[in-house]
Amino acid sequence: MSKLANLGVMAVSPTSITRAASLLREGHLVAFPTETVYGLGADAQNEEAVKKLYEAKGRPNNHPVIVHLPSPEAISEWCSNVPKEALLLANAFWPGPLTLVLPRSEKAKNFITGGQDTVAIRVPSHPIALALLKEFGGGVVAPSANRFGKLSPTRAEHVASDFGESIAIVLDGGPCQVGIESTIVNLSGNKPEILRPGMITADQIAAQLGISASDLAPKEKPVIHVPGDLPSHYAPETPLYVVAQEELHSLIKNSSGLKFAVLAFDDQPENQPDNQPNKGSAYRWLKASSNPKRYAEALYATLRTLDQAGADRILIEAVPAASEWQGIADRLQRATQK
Ligand code: TXA
Numbered sequence: 001m002s003k004l005a006n007l008g009v010m011a012v013s014p015t016s017i018t019r020a021a022s023l024l025r026e027g028h029l030v031a032f033p034t035e036t037v038y039g040l041g042a043d044a045q046n047e048e049a050v051k052k053l054y055e056a057k058g059r060p061n062n063h064p065v066i067v068h069l070p071s072p073e074a075i076s077e078w079c080s081n082v083p084k085e086a087l088l089l090a091n092a093f094w095p096g097p098l099t100l101v102l103p104r105s106e107k108a109k110n111f112i113t114g115g116q117d118t119v120a121i122r123v124p125s126h127p128i129a130l131a132l133l134k135e136f137g138g139g140v141v142a143p144s145a146n147r148f149g150k151l152s153p154t155r156a157e158h159v160a161s162d163f164g165e166s167i168a169i170v171l172d173g174g175p176c177q178v179g180i181e182s183t184i185v186n187l188s189g190n191k192p193e194i195l196r197p198g199m200i201t202a203d204q205i206a207a208q209l210g211i212s213a214s215d216l217a218p219k220e221k222p223v224i225h226v227p228g229d230l231p232s233h234y235a236p237e238t239p240l241y242v243v244a245q246e247e248l249h250s251l252i253k254n255s256s257g258l259k260f261a262v263l264a265f266d267d268q269p270e271n272q273p274d275n276q277p278n279k280g281s282a283y284r285w286l287k288a289s290s291n292p293k294r295y296a297e298a299l300y301a302t303l304r305t306l307d308q309a310g311a312d313r314i315l316i317e318a319v320p321a322a323s324e325w326q327g328i329a330d331r332l333q334r335a336t337q338k
């Protein structure tokens with residue numbers, strides 16, 4: 001706990017929200033819970049603060065960040081054009097785990113957009129995030145509060161384990177309920193596209209827009225820089241593989257003394273008949289929820305647990321192909337060994 005205390009992890013109260021908002025105004029970095037993952041916040045209009053944010057994360061400065069707003073109305077300040085699709089999606093899903101990429105206004109400067117003509121906007125639903133944004137009264141850029149390339153944080157202690165004194169305060173809101181980052185929809189081009197799948201599914205978005213979910217797939221790889229596209233992004237330290245159920249069992253059975261940490265939908269099978277201690281049984285076995293919401297909620301904490309098990313390999317059973325699993329499948333893919 002002393003590590004948390006040094007970092008200024010604070011239980012949330014009206015005083016801590018007021019304090020956090022004034023720290024943001026003074027150009028400091030504040031970590032706060034959102035419904036998806038913890039964000040590391042800075043005043044979206046303060047270039048020095050944003051520079052500090054990129055340095056703390058170790059993030060290349062051409063990678064754009066998401067502007068978090070207290071209400072959908074503020075969107076028109078940050079965007080030069082708000083298409084009807086944006087209004088439809090904002091009405092349906094905000095506040096909530098959805099980010100919209102739109103043509104930027106003068107207010108969205110190069111230092112938050114990575115020099116692009118677009119800006120990413122989100123109105124989160126977490127009550128602490130909303131209270132902070134309302135008290136601050138402006139836009140807060142907030143990437144996930146992890147060091148670049150590391151697993152995203154879904155607990156205050158994950159934030160504390162990644163950062164030193166560089167954060168002024170961490171507002172502790174307990175575990176995040178959604179568990180993986182927001183769905184990102186690009187509305188700045190000829191047609192809507194999903195740039196990052198999440199727990200708001202392609203089917204849900206397509207239904208609001210009156211189109212088919214397959215139309216939302218990006219035509220070509222986006223030219224914009226998305227850090228998740230870098231090979232090792234979101235990866236644990238232990239090599240991780242996503243495999244079908246049969247392959248999982250045969251890998252474990254045929255391993256020659258390798259220690260496997262496993263996440264699978266079934267319970268660990270009974271001990272193998274040949275009864276060899278280092279062969280044929282997993283070193284650590286976690287049972288995954290078959291409910292995608294529960295699976296996503298636990299995902300990053302589970303990956304941390306598997307990473308810290310002291311195994312040689314992490315094996316994860318492949319998830320179903322259905323729409324509500326796409327965000328999870330995407331994060332697992334990003335965490336695999338390339
Ligand atoms: O759920 C979330 O979105 C969390 C919480 C804290 O709100 N935030 C988050 O931020 O995941 P970050 O910075 O880790 O990921 C933001 C993603 C990046 O992949 C970035 O490239 C993309 O948003 N992005 C930001 N601005 C963009 C833009 N103008 N065009 C395309 N992609 C953009």
Ligand code: MG
Pocket residue numbers: 143144152
């Ligand atoms: Mg991130």
